[in-house]
Amino acid sequence: MLVIYNSISKQKEIFKPIYDNEVRMYVCGMTVYDYCHMGHARTVVAFDVINRYLRYAGYQVTYVRNITDIDDKIIHRAVENKESIQSLTTRFIQAMDEDLQALGTLKPDFEPKATDYVAEMIAIIEKLIAEGLAYVGRTGDVYFDVMQFEHYGKLAHKDLEALQAGARVAVEEAKKSPLDFVLWKLSKPNEPYWASPWGNGRPGWHTECVVMSKLQLGQPFDIHGGGHDLKFPHHENELAQAEGAYHQDFVHYWMHVGFIEINKEKMSKSLNNFFTIRDVLCEWRPEVLRYFLLASHYRSPVDYSLEALEGAHQALDRLYLALRGVDLNVEVVEDVVAEQYEERFKEAMDDDFNTPIALSVLFDLVRELNRAKVEGKDNVVALAQKLKHLAGVLCILTEPTEQYFQHSAANKMGIEAIENLVAQRRLARSEKNWVKADEIRQQLAEKGVIIEDSGEATTWRYE
C-alpha cells in the first residue's frame, strides 16, 4: 500500500489513482535559458525514481514534464547574448537533454513546450474572463482576479489577508490587488509576441501548466510535482486557474521536493551559489551524484558538499564490491531470503518513496550477500541478482561490475599498464618476493589503483 505525503493536506495519504492502476503525473520542468543546476537535478532525479518505482509497482504511468521556452528571463538572456530566442532555447533544451540523460533519468512520456500551446492558453484566459475570474488591467495586460477565487491560498496554506500584509511588491496601479497575477502580458517593441483578443503579447507563466496538463492528462489528474519553491505562487496560481475555469479538482496529490543547499543556504540562481550538473559531472560520475541525491529523503533539504559526494562514492563502492565476482548472466534464481529483502524494499518505497531506508535495505542485503559468499552458500547468485534488480529501480548499480571499477578516464593510469604491473606482482608473489610485490602495490596505489588479493587471484580497481 503506497502512501504519499500530500502538500495540500500536509499529511501522508494512501495513494488511490483516479483510474485503476493508471497514474498521471505532471512535473514542472525547466525554464531553458541556462544550464541545469544541482537543484534541477534533484527534482528530476526524485521524480525519476518515483516514476520508476510506480512502474515497478505495476502502475501504468503517464509522466509529463513541461519546458518553459518563453518568459522574461529568456527574452533578457537572448538580448544579452545577442542571440535569437529560438536559438537560445534550442541550445539549452539540448544541453538539458544531455545532462538529464547523463544522470540516467527516463524521458517523460510527453515534454510539451509552452510556445506550442499559446492558442489553448488564450482560450483558457477567455474562459477565465467569462467566469469573472480575470480582467483586463489598466495597462492592457490581463490579470487573474485573486479575490474572486474563494479558495486562493489553499495549497500554500495562506489566507489572503496574510498574503496582502506580507506583500512586498509595490502595488501596481494596473492590478486590482497586488496578488493578482498576469495571464497575458502585452509585448514591448522588439519582443516576441502572439496575437490575442487583448493585443499582441505572450502568456504568463502559470497558465501553460494548466493547459498542458489538462490536454495530456485530463483534469483532475493524480500527481503534480515540482521543487518546493514552486508551491507558491506557481502551483497556487495554477490551481486557482484550473479549478476556477473548470469547477473541479485540479490535482489529487501535490508533491514538493526539498532544496539543495550550500552551507545551509538554498542553491539558487539569484544567490549565484549554484553548481551546474555538468560542472559536477566533470568531477564525479553520474551514479555517485544519483546516490548522493537518493541518500536523503526527497522532501528534506540536502547540503551539497564534497564530503557528501565522497561519502556517496564510498557507499556506492560497497554496493558494487558485493557484486564483484558473481556471474549475473544466468537465469534469475528464486530465493526465499532474497524475497524478504524485496519486501522490505517495497515497504520503504511505499512509505512516501523513502529512498534512504530503501538504500539501507540494500546494504543489509549486501551484508547477507557477502556473508553468503564467505560461507559458500548456494543463494549467492539469487541475492546478487536481487541486489542488482532492486538497485535498478533506483537506477543505481546499472553498470557491469568490472566496468564500474575499471572505468577508464583520461587522468588515470591505463588498463594495459595496470594489468602489466599486476602480472609482474603476481610473479613476485609466487616467488614470495614480498618486497617487490609491496613495491608494485605501492606504485599502483600512488596512481589511485587498489590491489586486492584473494587466494591465487588478484583484482584491481580505481579508487
Place this chain on the structure above:
RNA sequence: GGCUGGGUGGCAGAGUGGUCAUGCUGCGGCCUGCAAAGCCGUUUACGUCGGUUCGAUUCCGGCCCUAGCCUCCA
C-alpha cells in the same frame, strides 16, 4: 510580521512510546605474507524547559536556534 519545515551519535542520514536504522569514520577480533575487501563485535545520540505516561528522542505546550516561502527560482 504571517505561513511552512527542521533541530538525532565524529560526519551524513532514517526512524520509533519501552530490542538493531544504514553508510562513512574510530576501536577490538577473524581472515591475509602484509594489505585491501569481507565477516564478527564495539564506543559516542536524539536543541531546551515543563507536561501526559509505569516509561518519551518519539505525544502535548512554552522557549531558543535554523531553513524556506510571502518577488523570478527545481
